[in-house]
Amino acid sequence: MRDNTQEQLHRLRSLRIVAGLTIEELAVRSGVSPRTIGGIERHRIHRPHHGTLRALGAALGLDVRDAGQLHAAGEQVAGVTGLPGVTAHFTGRHDEIAWLTRQLRRRPAVQLIGLPGAGKTALAVQAATVLAERFPDGVRFPGPVADATAATIARRLLPPSDPASHGPDPVAIGAYRDLLRHRRILVLLDDVRDDRQVGPLLPPDALGVTLITGRHPLTGLPATDRRLVPPLPAADARAALTAMVDGTAPAPAVAALAAGCGGLPLALRVTANRLLTRPQWSAQWLIDRLGRPERVLDALVAGDLSVRDAFERTYAGLPARARRAVRLLTRPAGPVPAEAGFLDLAERGWVTAGREHRYEPHPLVRAFARVAPGT
Structure with a gap:
């Protein structure tokens, strides 16, 4: 008998993340409490009620056939699975x-x-x-x-x-x-x-x-x-964030926020979440933090979505020479010389190649370099 524990643990979380939702947002859509959703994802709840799974499946945009992806671990039919619903506000590409x-x-x-x-x-x-x-x-x-x-x-x-x-x-x-x-x-x-x-x-x-x-x-x-x-071009980033915030911020503010996110879809999603769920925080407050390298990663957190965490997970798996190259990005803004490890970063999209064998890091990569382990 196969053990589907790890499969079930990843199943709900992967479908939720692909749908672009935090736990709190999925809770609002489905009517299932954040505590229950977190319990299913962490496998603290081993056999969720079928009504709970149906509600989660509907909120994730699964049809009746694909909702079988959320069967309890003991009943999971692993293998033949359909796609989750496409990400809301998917733009460009x-x-x-x-x-x-x-x-x-x-x-x-x-x-x-x-x-x-x-x-x-x-x-x-x-x-x-x-x-x-x-x-x-x-x-x-x-x-x-x-x-x-x-x-x-x-x-x-x-x-x-x-x-x-x-x-x-x-x-x-x-x-x-x-x-x-x-x-x-x-x-x-x-x-x-x-x-x-x-x-x-x-x-x-x-x-x-x-x-x-x-x-x-x-x-x-x-x-x-x-x-x-690559990150989204500026026009697509603005269009995506405009659709996400649905008129809750003026166009100039949306443009400034999209620029502060560097076109990174995860950063755009987190920014939209913060605007929609914390109306007491003005767009200008967030714009100011996105413009400060020492504060930008702290601003890009919403629930369990975190740009810094995403970078840290990938950074841990980089070759040693690439991790060293990331730490060298703490130098003043501008292109960096082609030292060992930058080619590794370039083929992963962390930096882009420029003239004379110099590399330009993504602005959020440079901000991460300030706090990268070993810096």
């Missing part, structure tokens, strides 16, 4: 979706990488939703795979009725490879950490296609099959 449309037609696997909070998962879900009709055998989204092994991922995605899903690791992996060879499916693997998690799962003759998001580039994939997801 036309070039990235066009690239995915081309690549997913001819490549067995592609990867999206980028800054923490750049919206990789939201983009992947949006693209998979748009392209779903290409895949008559369905779209499968097992939630974040993070620390899962290749065999664990295979078991999540195999039908539970398949004996291989309960067999030894090589049997489960072999059965999953056969599934990809013979089924026209799209599999979205979110938050992949390294090649060992997915390399064994990708047969070269696959009929199915795998869309991967991750914090670090997978060296097992050709560079042409990886796409860096």
Whole structure:
């Protein structure tokens, strides 16, 4: 009997984050208390009431078929899962979706990488939703795979009725490879950490296609099959934040706030949340804090959404030379020289390459460098 404890723990949280909601916002939408939602996500509540799960599924935009993703851990049907609802106020990304449309037609696997909070998962879900009709055998989204092994991922995605899903690791992996060879499916693997998690799962003759998001580039994939997801351009960032705040702040303030967020979707989402849930705080108060490097990360926190936390999690997994390069960003504003580690940061979107082998960090990366562990 497979243990779905970790799968259930990640399932609700991943669906909530993809939907762009804090625990408090999901509580308002669903009528389920924040304490109950937190208990389900942390697996302190092992068997939520079916009415609770139905309410959460409806608030997350799941249809009746996909609401099975929120079954209690003991009853979870792991593997065949649909996509969560697309992120509210999804804006722009036309070039990235066009690239995915081309690549997913001819490549067995592609990867999206980028800054923490750049919206990789939201983009992947949006693209998979748009392209779903290409895949008559369905779209499968097992939630974040993070620390899962290749065999664990295979078991999540195999039908539970398949004996291989309960067999030894090589049997489960072999059965999953056969599934990809013979089924026209799209599999979205979110938050992949390294090649060992997915390399064994990708047969070269696959009929199915795998869309991967991750914090670090997978060296097992050709560079042409990886796409860096940049922050939103200024116009798209303003449009996204305008839609999120829904008239609660004047246009000049929205423009200033979007600029202070550097186009980072997570930062925009946190900013909108703070404006909507704390009306006693003026937009100008928040603008002032976003303009101060020593205060900006403290301002970009709303409930369990935190730009600083997102950076810290990814920073911990960077190579040592890249972590050292981040700490060098505490120098005065302006391009930094090409020292060891900056190439690692550039391919992850933390800095952009400029002239004369110098790099320009994203403003929130520079702010994070002030508080990065070891600084």
